[in-house]
Amino acid sequence: MYKQQVKALFKNLSKGHNGALRMSVEIGPYVFHYNIEGRLCYLTMCDCAYLKKLAFQYLEDLKNEFEHFNGAQIETAVRPYPFIKFDTFIQKTKKLYQDTHTQMNIAKLNDELYEVHQIMTRNVQEVLGVGEKLDRTFYIASNVWHFYGLSYGELTPMNESLIYAETAKDLNRQALIRKWAPVAIVFGVVFVLFWLKSNIW
Known part of the structure:
Protein backbone atom coordinates (compact mmCIF):
# COMPACT_ATOMS: atom_id res chain seq x y z
CA MET A 1 0.00 0.00 0.00
CA TYR A 2 2.64 2.52 1.07
CA LYS A 3 4.95 1.41 -1.75
CA GLN A 4 2.46 2.65 -4.36
CA GLN A 5 2.03 5.97 -2.55
CA VAL A 6 5.80 6.44 -2.38
CA LYS A 7 6.05 5.81 -6.13
CA ALA A 8 3.30 8.37 -6.74
CA LEU A 9 5.06 10.81 -4.41
CA PHE A 10 8.37 10.41 -6.27
CA LYS A 11 6.56 10.92 -9.57
CA ASN A 12 5.15 14.20 -8.27
CA LEU A 13 8.53 15.30 -6.95
CA SER A 14 10.25 14.52 -10.25
CA LYS A 15 7.75 16.81 -11.99
CA GLY A 16 8.36 19.60 -9.48
CA HIS A 17 4.70 19.72 -8.46
CA ASN A 18 5.23 20.34 -4.77
CA GLY A 19 7.55 23.32 -5.01
CA ALA A 20 9.07 22.85 -1.55
CA LEU A 21 12.60 21.46 -1.51
CA ARG A 22 12.04 20.05 1.96
CA MET A 23 8.79 18.64 3.27
CA SER A 24 7.27 16.06 5.59
CA VAL A 25 4.45 14.00 4.08
CA GLU A 26 2.12 12.03 6.36
CA ILE A 27 1.07 8.59 5.12
CA GLY A 28 -1.03 6.71 7.66
CA PRO A 29 1.03 6.05 10.81
CA TYR A 30 4.24 7.09 9.04
CA VAL A 31 5.88 10.27 7.80
CA PHE A 32 8.07 10.59 4.73
CA HIS A 33 10.67 13.34 5.10
CA TYR A 34 12.43 14.43 1.94
CA ASN A 35 15.20 16.81 0.99
CA ILE A 36 15.81 17.76 -2.66
CA GLU A 37 19.28 18.88 -3.70
CA GLY A 38 19.74 19.53 -7.41
CA ARG A 39 18.64 16.42 -9.28
CA LEU A 40 18.74 14.20 -6.20
CA CYS A 41 16.02 13.47 -3.67
CA TYR A 42 16.93 12.09 -0.24
CA LEU A 43 13.91 10.48 1.42
CA THR A 44 13.33 8.53 4.61
CA MET A 45 10.27 6.91 6.16
CA CYS A 46 9.80 7.27 9.91
CA ASP A 47 7.20 6.50 12.52
CA CYS A 48 5.05 9.57 13.29
CA ALA A 49 6.59 9.73 16.77
CA TYR A 50 10.15 10.03 15.46
CA LEU A 51 11.61 13.50 15.87
CA LYS A 52 11.46 15.58 12.72
CA LYS A 53 14.74 17.35 13.47
CA LEU A 54 16.67 14.08 13.67
CA ALA A 55 15.05 12.81 10.47
CA PHE A 56 16.28 15.83 8.52
CA GLN A 57 19.71 15.64 10.17
CA TYR A 58 19.88 12.04 8.99
CA LEU A 59 19.08 13.13 5.43
CA GLU A 60 21.66 15.90 5.69
CA ASP A 61 24.34 13.39 6.74
CA LEU A 62 23.46 11.15 3.79
CA LYS A 63 23.55 14.11 1.40
CA ASN A 64 26.96 15.31 2.61
CA GLU A 65 28.50 11.85 2.42
CA PHE A 66 27.01 11.07 -0.98
CA GLU A 67 28.11 14.36 -2.51
CA HIS A 68 31.61 13.93 -1.10
CA PHE A 69 32.20 10.46 -2.55
CA ASN A 70 29.82 10.23 -5.52
CA GLY A 71 29.00 13.80 -6.51
CA ALA A 72 31.20 13.79 -9.62
CA GLN A 73 29.65 10.55 -10.92
CA ILE A 74 25.98 11.60 -10.85
CA GLU A 75 25.85 13.00 -14.38
CA THR A 76 27.62 9.99 -15.90
CA ALA A 77 25.54 7.27 -14.20
CA VAL A 78 23.79 5.16 -16.86
CA ARG A 79 23.05 1.75 -15.35
CA PRO A 80 20.37 0.99 -12.71
CA TYR A 81 21.51 1.26 -9.09
CA PRO A 82 24.99 2.62 -9.89
CA PHE A 83 25.53 3.71 -6.29
CA ILE A 84 24.44 0.49 -4.57
CA LYS A 85 27.65 0.49 -2.50
CA PHE A 86 26.42 3.62 -0.75
CA ASP A 87 23.81 1.44 0.99
CA THR A 88 26.50 0.37 3.47
CA PHE A 89 26.80 3.95 4.71
CA ILE A 90 23.01 4.33 4.74
CA GLN A 91 22.53 1.28 6.96
CA LYS A 92 25.36 2.26 9.30
CA THR A 93 24.03 5.80 9.69
CA LYS A 94 20.46 4.57 10.16
CA LYS A 95 21.54 2.52 13.18
CA LEU A 96 23.12 5.61 14.73
CA TYR A 97 19.87 7.54 14.39
CA GLN A 98 17.47 4.80 15.50
CA ASP A 99 18.16 5.41 19.19
CA THR A 100 17.09 9.01 19.86
CA HIS A 101 18.65 8.93 23.35
CA THR A 102 22.27 8.51 22.31
CA GLN A 103 24.67 11.33 23.18
CA MET A 104 25.15 12.12 19.49
CA ASN A 105 21.43 12.53 18.85
CA ILE A 106 20.82 14.58 21.99
CA ALA A 107 23.59 16.93 20.84
CA LYS A 108 21.96 17.21 17.42
CA LEU A 109 18.61 18.06 19.01
CA ASN A 110 20.25 20.83 21.00
CA ASP A 111 21.92 22.28 17.90
CA GLU A 112 20.06 25.54 17.31
CA LEU A 113 21.81 26.07 13.97
CA TYR A 114 19.64 23.42 12.38
CA GLU A 115 15.95 24.16 12.81
CA VAL A 116 13.01 22.50 11.05
CA HIS A 117 10.10 24.61 12.28
CA GLN A 118 9.48 26.09 8.84
CA ILE A 119 9.45 22.78 7.00
CA MET A 120 5.86 22.03 5.99
CA THR A 121 4.03 18.87 6.99
CA ARG A 122 1.28 17.76 4.62
CA ASN A 123 -0.94 14.76 4.08
CA VAL A 124 -0.03 12.53 1.13
CA GLN A 125 -3.48 13.02 -0.44
CA GLU A 126 -2.93 16.79 -0.45
CA VAL A 127 0.46 16.38 -2.11
CA LEU A 128 -0.76 13.92 -4.74
CA GLY A 129 -3.90 16.03 -5.29
CA VAL A 130 -1.78 19.04 -6.24
CA GLY A 131 0.01 16.96 -8.85
CA GLU A 132 -3.27 15.66 -10.30
CA LYS A 133 -4.67 19.20 -10.60
CA LEU A 134 -1.50 20.45 -12.30
CA ASP A 135 -1.49 17.49 -14.68
CA ARG A 136 -5.12 18.18 -15.55
CA THR A 137 -4.43 21.89 -16.09
CA PHE A 138 -1.46 21.10 -18.34
CA TYR A 139 -3.56 18.59 -20.29
CA ILE A 140 -6.26 21.19 -20.92
CA ALA A 141 -3.68 23.84 -21.80
CA SER A 142 -2.02 21.43 -24.25
CA ASN A 143 -5.33 20.88 -26.01
CA VAL A 144 -5.86 24.64 -26.28
CA TRP A 145 -2.31 25.10 -27.66
CA HIS A 146 -3.09 22.41 -30.24
CA PHE A 147 -6.37 24.15 -31.13
Whole structure:
Protein backbone atom coordinates (compact mmCIF):
# COMPACT_ATOMS: atom_id res chain seq x y z
CA MET A 1 0.00 0.00 0.00
CA TYR A 2 2.64 2.52 1.07
CA LYS A 3 4.95 1.41 -1.75
CA GLN A 4 2.46 2.65 -4.36
CA GLN A 5 2.03 5.97 -2.55
CA VAL A 6 5.80 6.44 -2.38
CA LYS A 7 6.05 5.81 -6.13
CA ALA A 8 3.30 8.37 -6.74
CA LEU A 9 5.06 10.81 -4.41
CA PHE A 10 8.37 10.41 -6.27
CA LYS A 11 6.56 10.92 -9.57
CA ASN A 12 5.15 14.20 -8.27
CA LEU A 13 8.53 15.30 -6.95
CA SER A 14 10.25 14.52 -10.25
CA LYS A 15 7.75 16.81 -11.99
CA GLY A 16 8.36 19.60 -9.48
CA HIS A 17 4.70 19.72 -8.46
CA ASN A 18 5.23 20.34 -4.77
CA GLY A 19 7.55 23.32 -5.01
CA ALA A 20 9.07 22.85 -1.55
CA LEU A 21 12.60 21.46 -1.51
CA ARG A 22 12.04 20.05 1.96
CA MET A 23 8.79 18.64 3.27
CA SER A 24 7.27 16.06 5.59
CA VAL A 25 4.45 14.00 4.08
CA GLU A 26 2.12 12.03 6.36
CA ILE A 27 1.07 8.59 5.12
CA GLY A 28 -1.03 6.71 7.66
CA PRO A 29 1.03 6.05 10.81
CA TYR A 30 4.24 7.09 9.04
CA VAL A 31 5.88 10.27 7.80
CA PHE A 32 8.07 10.59 4.73
CA HIS A 33 10.67 13.34 5.10
CA TYR A 34 12.43 14.43 1.94
CA ASN A 35 15.20 16.81 0.99
CA ILE A 36 15.81 17.76 -2.66
CA GLU A 37 19.28 18.88 -3.70
CA GLY A 38 19.74 19.53 -7.41
CA ARG A 39 18.64 16.42 -9.28
CA LEU A 40 18.74 14.20 -6.20
CA CYS A 41 16.02 13.47 -3.67
CA TYR A 42 16.93 12.09 -0.24
CA LEU A 43 13.91 10.48 1.42
CA THR A 44 13.33 8.53 4.61
CA MET A 45 10.27 6.91 6.16
CA CYS A 46 9.80 7.27 9.91
CA ASP A 47 7.20 6.50 12.52
CA CYS A 48 5.05 9.57 13.29
CA ALA A 49 6.59 9.73 16.77
CA TYR A 50 10.15 10.03 15.46
CA LEU A 51 11.61 13.50 15.87
CA LYS A 52 11.46 15.58 12.72
CA LYS A 53 14.74 17.35 13.47
CA LEU A 54 16.67 14.08 13.67
CA ALA A 55 15.05 12.81 10.47
CA PHE A 56 16.28 15.83 8.52
CA GLN A 57 19.71 15.64 10.17
CA TYR A 58 19.88 12.04 8.99
CA LEU A 59 19.08 13.13 5.43
CA GLU A 60 21.66 15.90 5.69
CA ASP A 61 24.34 13.39 6.74
CA LEU A 62 23.46 11.15 3.79
CA LYS A 63 23.55 14.11 1.40
CA ASN A 64 26.96 15.31 2.61
CA GLU A 65 28.50 11.85 2.42
CA PHE A 66 27.01 11.07 -0.98
CA GLU A 67 28.11 14.36 -2.51
CA HIS A 68 31.61 13.93 -1.10
CA PHE A 69 32.20 10.46 -2.55
CA ASN A 70 29.82 10.23 -5.52
CA GLY A 71 29.00 13.80 -6.51
CA ALA A 72 31.20 13.79 -9.62
CA GLN A 73 29.65 10.55 -10.92
CA ILE A 74 25.98 11.60 -10.85
CA GLU A 75 25.85 13.00 -14.38
CA THR A 76 27.62 9.99 -15.90
CA ALA A 77 25.54 7.27 -14.20
CA VAL A 78 23.79 5.16 -16.86
CA ARG A 79 23.05 1.75 -15.35
CA PRO A 80 20.37 0.99 -12.71
CA TYR A 81 21.51 1.26 -9.09
CA PRO A 82 24.99 2.62 -9.89
CA PHE A 83 25.53 3.71 -6.29
CA ILE A 84 24.44 0.49 -4.57
CA LYS A 85 27.65 0.49 -2.50
CA PHE A 86 26.42 3.62 -0.75
CA ASP A 87 23.81 1.44 0.99
CA THR A 88 26.50 0.37 3.47
CA PHE A 89 26.80 3.95 4.71
CA ILE A 90 23.01 4.33 4.74
CA GLN A 91 22.53 1.28 6.96
CA LYS A 92 25.36 2.26 9.30
CA THR A 93 24.03 5.80 9.69
CA LYS A 94 20.46 4.57 10.16
CA LYS A 95 21.54 2.52 13.18
CA LEU A 96 23.12 5.61 14.73
CA TYR A 97 19.87 7.54 14.39
CA GLN A 98 17.47 4.80 15.50
CA ASP A 99 18.16 5.41 19.19
CA THR A 100 17.09 9.01 19.86
CA HIS A 101 18.65 8.93 23.35
CA THR A 102 22.27 8.51 22.31
CA GLN A 103 24.67 11.33 23.18
CA MET A 104 25.15 12.12 19.49
CA ASN A 105 21.43 12.53 18.85
CA ILE A 106 20.82 14.58 21.99
CA ALA A 107 23.59 16.93 20.84
CA LYS A 108 21.96 17.21 17.42
CA LEU A 109 18.61 18.06 19.01
CA ASN A 110 20.25 20.83 21.00
CA ASP A 111 21.92 22.28 17.90
CA GLU A 112 20.06 25.54 17.31
CA LEU A 113 21.81 26.07 13.97
CA TYR A 114 19.64 23.42 12.38
CA GLU A 115 15.95 24.16 12.81
CA VAL A 116 13.01 22.50 11.05
CA HIS A 117 10.10 24.61 12.28
CA GLN A 118 9.48 26.09 8.84
CA ILE A 119 9.45 22.78 7.00
CA MET A 120 5.86 22.03 5.99
CA THR A 121 4.03 18.87 6.99
CA ARG A 122 1.28 17.76 4.62
CA ASN A 123 -0.94 14.76 4.08
CA VAL A 124 -0.03 12.53 1.13
CA GLN A 125 -3.48 13.02 -0.44
CA GLU A 126 -2.93 16.79 -0.45
CA VAL A 127 0.46 16.38 -2.11
CA LEU A 128 -0.76 13.92 -4.74
CA GLY A 129 -3.90 16.03 -5.29
CA VAL A 130 -1.78 19.04 -6.24
CA GLY A 131 0.01 16.96 -8.85
CA GLU A 132 -3.27 15.66 -10.30
CA LYS A 133 -4.67 19.20 -10.60
CA LEU A 134 -1.50 20.45 -12.30
CA ASP A 135 -1.49 17.49 -14.68
CA ARG A 136 -5.12 18.18 -15.55
CA THR A 137 -4.43 21.89 -16.09
CA PHE A 138 -1.46 21.10 -18.34
CA TYR A 139 -3.56 18.59 -20.29
CA ILE A 140 -6.26 21.19 -20.92
CA ALA A 141 -3.68 23.84 -21.80
CA SER A 142 -2.02 21.43 -24.25
CA ASN A 143 -5.33 20.88 -26.01
CA VAL A 144 -5.86 24.64 -26.28
CA TRP A 145 -2.31 25.10 -27.66
CA HIS A 146 -3.09 22.41 -30.24
CA PHE A 147 -6.37 24.15 -31.13
CA TYR A 148 -4.48 27.37 -31.85
CA GLY A 149 -1.78 25.48 -33.75
CA LEU A 150 0.95 26.43 -31.26
CA SER A 151 3.73 24.58 -29.53
CA TYR A 152 4.89 25.51 -26.05
CA GLY A 153 8.04 27.16 -27.44
CA GLU A 154 5.97 29.41 -29.72
CA LEU A 155 4.03 31.11 -26.94
CA THR A 156 4.12 34.90 -26.79
CA PRO A 157 2.72 37.06 -23.96
CA MET A 158 -0.38 37.82 -26.05
CA ASN A 159 -1.34 34.32 -27.14
CA GLU A 160 -0.20 32.87 -23.81
CA SER A 161 -2.72 35.06 -21.95
CA LEU A 162 -5.41 34.03 -24.46
CA ILE A 163 -4.62 30.36 -24.00
CA TYR A 164 -4.68 30.51 -20.22
CA ALA A 165 -7.93 32.50 -20.34
CA GLU A 166 -9.44 29.65 -22.38
CA THR A 167 -8.00 27.12 -19.93
CA ALA A 168 -9.52 28.99 -16.98
CA LYS A 169 -12.90 29.09 -18.73
CA ASP A 170 -12.76 25.36 -19.35
CA LEU A 171 -11.89 24.64 -15.72
CA ASN A 172 -14.71 26.91 -14.50
CA ARG A 173 -17.14 25.22 -16.87
CA GLN A 174 -16.19 21.81 -15.52
CA ALA A 175 -16.56 23.05 -11.94
CA LEU A 176 -20.07 24.33 -12.70
CA ILE A 177 -21.02 21.03 -14.31
CA ARG A 178 -19.81 19.10 -11.25
CA LYS A 179 -21.70 21.48 -8.96
CA TRP A 180 -25.07 21.52 -10.73
CA ALA A 181 -25.18 18.10 -12.39
CA PRO A 182 -26.64 16.35 -9.27
CA VAL A 183 -29.35 19.02 -9.00
CA ALA A 184 -30.23 18.65 -12.68
CA ILE A 185 -30.44 14.87 -12.31
CA VAL A 186 -32.82 15.16 -9.33
CA PHE A 187 -35.08 17.60 -11.19
CA GLY A 188 -34.97 15.32 -14.23
CA VAL A 189 -36.07 12.29 -12.20
CA VAL A 190 -38.87 14.30 -10.52
CA PHE A 191 -40.05 15.57 -13.92
CA VAL A 192 -40.12 12.04 -15.40
CA LEU A 193 -42.04 10.69 -12.40
CA PHE A 194 -44.52 13.58 -12.61
CA TRP A 195 -44.98 12.98 -16.34
CA LEU A 196 -45.51 9.26 -15.86
CA LYS A 197 -48.02 9.89 -13.09
CA SER A 198 -49.95 12.39 -15.24
CA ASN A 199 -50.00 10.30 -18.41
CA ILE A 200 -50.18 6.73 -17.17
CA TRP A 201 -51.81 6.78 -13.77
